[in-house]
Amino acid sequence: xxxxxxxxxxxxxxxxxxxxxxxxxxxxxxxxxxxxxxxxxxxxxxxxxxxxxxxxxxxxxxxxxxxxxxxxxxxxxxxxxxxxxxxxxxxxxxxxxxxxxxxxxxxxxxxxxxxxxxxxxxxxxxxxxxxxxxxxxxxxxxxxxxxxxxxxxxxxxxxxxxxxxxxxxxxxxxxxxxxxxxxxxxxxxxxxxxxxxxxxxxxxxxxxxxxxxxxxxxxxxxxxxxxxxxxxxxxxxxxxxxxxxxxxxxxxxxxxxxxxxxxxxxxxxxxxxxxxxxxxxxxxxxxxxxxxxxxxxxxxxxxxxxxxxxxxxxxxxxxxxxxxxxxxxxxxxxxxxxxxxxxxxxxxxxxxxxxxxxxxxxxxxxxxxxxxxxxxxxxxxxxxxxxxxxxxxxxxxxxxxxxxxxxxxxxxxxxxxxxxxxxxxxxxxxxxxxxxxxxxxxxxxxxxxxxxxxxxxxxxxxxxxxxxxxxxxxxxxxxxxxxxxxxxxxxxxxxxxxxxxxxxxxxxxxxxxxxxxxxxxxxxxxxxxxxxxxxxxxxxxxxxxxxxxxxxxxxxxxxxxxxxxxxxxxxxxxxxxxxxxxxxxxxxxxxxxxxxxxxxxxxxxxxxxxxxxxxxxxxxxxxxxxxxxxxxxxxxxxxxxxxxxxxxxxxxxxxxxxxxxxxxxxxxxxxxxxxxxxxxxxxxxxxxxxxxxxxxxxxxxxxxxxxxxxxxxxxxxxxxxxxxxxxxxxxxxxxxxxxxxxxxxxxxxxxxxxxxxx
Numbered sequence: 001x002x003x004x005x006x007x008x009x010x011x012x013x014x015x016x017x018x019x020x021x022x023x024x025x026x027x028x029x030x031x032x033x034x035x036x037x038x039x040x041x042x043x044x045x046x047x048x049x050x051x052x053x054x055x056x057x058x059x060x061x062x063x064x065x066x067x068x069x070x071x072x073x074x075x076x077x078x079x080x081x082x083x084x085x086x087x088x089x090x091x092x093x094x095x096x097x098x099x100x101x102x103x104x105x106x107x108x109x110x111x112x113x114x115x116x117x118x119x120x121x122x123x124x125x126x127x128x129x130x131x132x133x134x135x136x137x138x139x140x141x142x143x144x145x146x147x148x149x150x151x152x153x154x155x156x157x158x159x160x161x162x163x164x165x166x167x168x169x170x171x172x173x174x175x176x177x178x179x180x181x182x183x184x185x186x187x188x189x190x191x192x193x194x195x196x197x198x199x200x201x202x203x204x205x206x207x208x209x210x211x212x213x214x215x216x217x218x219x220x221x222x223x224x225x226x227x228x229x230x231x232x233x234x235x236x237x238x239x240x241x242x243x244x245x246x247x248x249x250x251x252x253x254x255x256x257x258x259x260x261x262x263x264x265x266x267x268x269x270x271x272x273x274x275x276x277x278x279x280x281x282x283x284x285x286x287x288x289x290x291x292x293x294x295x296x297x298x299x300x301x302x303x304x305x306x307x308x309x310x311x312x313x314x315x316x317x318x319x320x321x322x323x324x325x326x327x328x329x330x331x332x333x334x335x336x337x338x339x340x341x342x343x344x345x346x347x348x349x350x351x352x353x354x355x356x357x358x359x360x361x362x363x364x365x366x367x368x369x370x371x372x373x374x375x376x377x378x379x380x381x382x383x384x385x386x387x388x389x390x391x392x393x394x395x396x397x398x399x400x401x402x403x404x405x406x407x408x409x410x411x412x413x414x415x416x417x418x419x420x421x422x423x424x425x426x427x428x429x430x431x432x433x434x435x436x437x438x439x440x441x442x443x444x445x446x447x448x449x450x451x452x453x454x455x456x457x458x459x460x461x462x463x464x465x466x467x468x469x470x471x472x473x474x475x476x477x478x479x480x481x482x483x484x485x486x487x488x489x490x491x492x493x494x495x496x497x498x499x500x501x502x503x504x505x506x507x508x509x510x511x512x513x514x515x516x517x518x519x520x521x522x523x524x525x526x527x528x529x530x531x532x533x534x535x536x537x538x539x540x541x542x543x544x545x546x547x548x549x550x551x552x553x554x555x556x557x558x559x560x561x562x563x564x565x566x567x568x569x570x571x572x573x574x575x576x577x578x579x580x581x582x583x584x585x586x587x588x589x590x591x592x593x594x595x596x597x598x599x600x601x602x603x604x605x606x607x608x609x610x611x612x613x614x615x616x617x618x619x620x621x622x623x624x625x626x627x628x629x630x631x632x633x634x635x636x637x638x639x640x641x642x643x644x645x646x647x648x649x650x651x652x653x654x655x656x657x658x659x660x661x662x663x664x665x666x667x668x669x670x671x672x673x674x675x676x677x678x679x680x681x682x683x684x685x686x687x688x689x690x691x692x693x694x695x696x697x698x699x700x701x702x703x704x705x706x707x708x709x710x711x712x713x714x715x716x717x718x719x720x721x722x723x724x725x726x727x728x729x730x731x732x733x734x735x736x737x738x739x740x741x742x743x744x745x746x747x748x749x750x751x752x753x754x755x756x757x758x
């Protein structure tokens with residue numbers, strides 16, 4: 001047997017008979033006796049026999065090349081290929097030995113490799129090995145079979161026919177498969193068996209996981225993030241390195257990014273072939289922070305500091321801050337107001353703060369000290385009794401007891417008309433402004449430091465509510481009476497009459513005037529209006545309250561203007577009983593705690609009787625009736641007198657030919673008067689030429705108690721005119737000084753004359 005170790009079994013045949021069965025290498029039939037021919041055979045003695053073999057148990061003869069050779073030492077047969085039978089001529093006494101040689105026939109075993117790199121693998125065929133029947137590892141030949149593809153390999157072997165086990169070494173990341181001809185690989189003698197391995201790179205897998213920690217008020221869920229491995233395709237995953245990233249809600253911090261195939265924190269993942277990797281992104285909601293700041297403005301005397309307040313965001317825990325909304329509040333000293341509460345993540349004023357995740361917010365409380373003032377006001381008169389026409393002073397002293405500075409304090413005083421304001425001073429002058437004061441209305445705006453006192457000093461002249469100084473009025477008597485009880489009566493003898501009681505209520509009363517007597521029913525007496533009654537001491541002799549009347553009805557003041565022929569005929573009046581004039585000043589300052597501070601103080605001044613006698617006046621030049629007066633330098637002059645003092649002289653000059661009046665600068669078609677120069681001795685120079693013609697000059701004097709004199713008249717002629725002499729007039733009835741005149745049918749009559757015509 002070749003090889004001798006071959007396990008094939010054969011049956012040995014002699015003349016077709018099995019002489020030895022299932023023998024192997026060196027097996028023999030032993031000596032087999034055969035005939036050497038027949039005696040009657042015409043051929044030489046001997047006989048032909050056959051030698052051959054047949055397959056034994058489990059032996060396939062096709063796997064072998066067989067040859068038979070025989071020899072008797074002299075002659076040989078063969079070798080003859082095949083299993084026979086082979087003829088051998090055996091002569092007597094021959095000893096033939098036939099040898100059958102079975103040579104195991106070989107086949108071709110080809111081992112192939114196919115590498116598939118469709119998931120990022122980079123191995124080639126030569127990176128793989130195989131072994132046959134657990135023999136030594138053999139690398140695949142990438143050039144085998146004439147291939148130029150490094151992903152294929154082929155190794156060819158001539159092997160004995162038989163079954164072989166072909167295995168390959170393991171290469172990580174690749175999955176092996178074969179074509180089914182590898183274990184076993186059955187090699188048939190003379191044929192080719194192909195064992196082919198296919199190695200496909202294993203697809204990696206990547207799982208990205210999101211873990212969300214909401215321990216600071218966050219509400220986001222894992223699904224709110226998008227996780228990415230740049231370039232990774234889950235449908236066709238490749239081994240390789242991929243940068244990791246995420247997008248998602250603000251207010252979260254990526255606190256951890258790990259992959260289970262790497263140590264520590266990562267920013268990318270490397271996937272090996274066949275590797276299943278999980279990478280976990282951990283996001284923690286960012287803790288917000290809140291800072292509460294207190295600012296204190298002490299501009300009104302306050303002394304509190306920021307630390308005196310407690311600032312609160314209800315529910316906020318600085319040790320475990322949560323996103324959300326928190327109501328803001330504070331507690332602190334009284335006397336302050338919260339003027340501003342702002343947060344730097346919001347517009348305008350707020351009452352709460354909303355904290356977003358990771359947001360750092362500062363909220364500022366601003367408190368301003370309230371204006372807290374206490375004002376005191378004291379009003380005093382000096383002197384406390386002043387006569388009509390005399391000067392006096394009253395002082396309004398305002399003190400600010402603090403603790404704040406009092407700004408824009410308004411000090412007002414509506415001064416009674418009986419006190420004619422002549423001057424005003426502020427002490428100290430720098431603290432305010434009294435420019436708003438007009439006439440009898442005192443109005444000053446001042447700033448008063450805490451503890452400071454300011455004074456408003458008002459000068460006045462004591463007067464009384466005299467009737468207007470109008471030299472032209474309605475015929476009759478205009479009058480006003482003020483009584484001791486504070487009530488008053490005012491009206492005109494031919495018009496309406498009004499009574500005002502001590503409470504200020506005014507009503508119209510009947511006018512039952514008879515001649516110069518007014519029946520005052522409310523007081524229970526008749527008032528005489530002729531100016532012959534001076535109501536001395538508040539009592540009357542001819543008409544009015546007498547000493548037997550109720551003293552509340554004493555006349556305290558009276559003023560009468562009598563008009564005749566359209567002009568002021570006579571005036572009288574004055575204070576006849578001391579009048580108590582109450583007067584109140586008020587100061588108001590802005591005070592935020594709790595509200596504006598307003599104080600008032602009243603004071604009383606008594607106005608005494610003063611000057612009761614009206615002044616006098618006389619025109620001396622031109623003399624009444626003068627003619628040929630020089631109009632180029634016309635001057636009207638005269639004298640005036642009073643028991644106290646003359647205050648001024650007023651003139652009216654009229655051109656009787658044109659009806660125009662002189663204003664002091666021009667002639668106009670209206671009744672006007674103007675002031676002369678001087679008092680006791682007075683004059684007025686025209687300063688311009690006066691045309692020839694007839695002129696009338698009227699003069700009145702006023703004393704310091706505002707009483708007015710009866711007028712003085714001069715009618716004169718300027719230049720040369722045809723009518724030189726003035727007219728004359730005389731009242732004949734009732735005669736001057738007549739008494740007992742019948743008032744029921746009174747008639748006044750007389751005569752008039754002129755050199756030309758009346």
